[in-house]
Amino acid sequence: MTDAPLRERATALYRELQASITSDLEALDGTGRFVEDEWSREGGGGGWTRVLAEGEVIEKGAVNVSAVFGEAPPQLAEHLKIEAEEFFATGVSMIFHPRNPHCPTMHANLRYFEAGEGEQRVAWFGGGSDLTPYYLVEEDVRHFHRVASEVCERHEVADYPAWKAHADRYFKNHHRGEARGVGGTFFDHQQGDLEAFLAFQRDYGLQLMPSYIPLLEKHKDDPFSEEQERWLLQRRGRYVEFNLVHDRGTRFGLQTGGRIESILVSLPARVRFDYMAEPAAGTPEAELLEVLRGEPRDWS
Secondary structure, X not given: OOXXXXXXXXXXXXXXXXXXXXXXXXXXXXXXXXXXXXXXXXXXXXXXXXXXXXXXXXXXXXXXXXXXXXXXXXHHHHHXXXXXXXEEEEEEEEEEEEOOOOOOEEXXXXXXXXEOOHHHOEEEEEEEEEEEOOOOXXXXXXXXXXXXXXXXHOOOOOOXXXXXXXXXXXXXXXXXXXXXXXXXXXXXXXXXXXXXXXXXXXXXXXXXXXXXXXXXXXXXXXXXXXXXXXXXXXXXXXXXXXXXXXXXXXXXXXHOOOOHHHHHOOOOOOOOOOOOOOOOOOOHHHHHHHHHHOOOOOOO
């Protein structure tokens, strides 16, 4: 397998991660099962979309893998500032929206891209993960960041402080002046030693569930009120706003004729947009907003 092209090994890694992550979450959920939808892309390639709906713990979750190739559309060349006529892109992306307001939402993706041939060939890795809690539990946030930091420390190609700062800048609803969540790591256009970066992505991907599942196990049975569920749905509205207004992958996919169902599978099943909704001062909901509207914090 080590003699296979990097694009094939990256795709195989993402499929392995998809299988292990969906298996782990099914075991946690108990009743929910991921259903796989295999699809083809006109022009080259396709993917495998796995979706869990109406689970006991996860109300909606998705783990998607794609491997697409072919003629580079004009928007792609302009977006990436490349002149190559052909491209290849593969990746795994995931999103989990739990039922319980005390359980956080988690999003992550890993990707590999290449274009051109010979001296004109360009290739890079990207990805990251971030956490969106509805009630702030600092111990949980520190655990999530600690796992990511420890993975990065094991690999010379990784840079947790820079990637944490990048995530803080990126995962933000700028029109509201508040972060989507408590950040994580975000990296893109990572070139250089691609073999070392593939090894890092494997380690990073294998640690995604250890960073997240303990938080679900800890809070999935916490009691919650109708008011707390309403808050969960309102905050999901902010998640939708980010994905449709600011998320570069979503906007680019919609602009370039990507597969709509796979692009929008990240959206939650239920959401509220209540007019002028603002929590009362001194409440746990207001405490979360104070963090999201303040300067990014060091969670180490």
